[in-house]
Amino acid sequence: MAAKPVFLIWGGEGWVAGHLKTLLESQGKEVHTTTVRMQNREAVIAEIEKVKPTHILNAAGSTGRPNVDWCEDHKEDTIRNNVIGTLNLADVAFLKGIHLTVFATGCIYAYNESHPIGGPGFLETDKANFDGSFYSETKAHVEEVMKHYPNVLVLRLRMPVSDDLHSRNFVTKIAKYERVVDIPNSNTILHDLLPAAVLLAEHKDTGIYNFTNPGAISHNEVLALFKEYVRPDFTWKNFTLEEQAKVIKAGRSNCKLDTTKLETKLKEYGYTVPEIHEAYKGCFQRMAAAGVK
Template identity: 75%
Template structure:
């Protein structure tokens, strides 16, 4: 909207890069920063310098090569994902700036009340997964952050881009020796990032499950990948129990309810494709672009 000025936190990150490119294509005024979220004076100084109307927070640590890193670096995880995330939100609140937080939906796990193919997790359901330190801190931060009247919290899961970037979920599972075949909610960035900008522009607040509707299994994803992008690609399965033997921390498997998000986006005439259809289109774009 006229007069909007966007500032992306975590400016050198993967999602941040996609957001910046998208905003620039839309002709928006956009800046990015790598100022550490936990450094309060630096955060306030950056907000004062740029004077944004909207902050998009893509910063935080997920660990390299994966969230197992957080198990051995708990202080660094807290400093960024807890202290930093809350500090940035608080500083934005003090200055009357709307903040969109790219958070995680990996705070749930299928249980008796939410079995595979059954009832899905809504925004109101309390987190029930703390099998990894990363997820445990994220759910606690969300509980506090949602008290802020300026904050929009978007729960992404297993994000996917239209290329084989190392951070993309498809790239990760395509390289695994074996995968578990469990349906999950996924966030396809080409579909979802424009939606995040719409929500930010309208200064929506609160928590939204931010995934494509439906759930798709790892096998279904890789079968579509083989069909459209890499013919002849093969993979092997193993059980969750077998997987747990090679990981430091557990992994979240769940389907998020997108009813609230779909209804809100209809107000802005924006529709998100169902996850299987979204993957087909994503892989067609990949193939057309020469990705293999």
């Protein structure tokens, strides 16, 4: 019989890490968290030898505060965390024979001629074509290297959404902006995708997966559903990509990811991820039921 899984979450104080911990605890799983810096090889080895995980979940990394513009001005810190640290943890996990799930990003693509709005989504095998932000650049480079570790599962999240109005939630962000662009994008509803991450990790799947709900949804569609289900008096204003470029330092990725690989794999485990419009309805209905306004 396989040993009972023991999960160790890296980046233990982070937003996604907190959701993962809550989920695993609700499933009755053994879960530990750590805030040990990933680039500190001796400390990483010591932590792994102490906890003896069967599965490591890496939800650590520089995402920037208040947003990815921070990475433009802190390039060395961003490299240390998103490249050196991330690779160090993958390497130690490999040497110790431990499965590692990396919570990565799909913000490494931008719509182009062969992937226009409304057209086919980017595949896991497509080369990154968005380097408009230093954050995305580090994430794309590290993925290219990390994919060669046979113990690593890379999950590409995009614009993650929780069932509350936490400041990290994509909906909270766009609802607070003075003006928003209106472009279809792939989004990750955590309620739907985090259980899938646990399934893939437990089955020790490896390789790269686009990790979003199927389909793409525009900012206006999201905000219209938010208004319908959560905040009836909500209003917002749009602006163009050109106008947006004047108020941000780093470029922002806009794209649709193809989720066929993910859907096919999850079908093997009897798990389905809802299409993004349906997923948002479910998310906002849960918010409303919980009294979130």
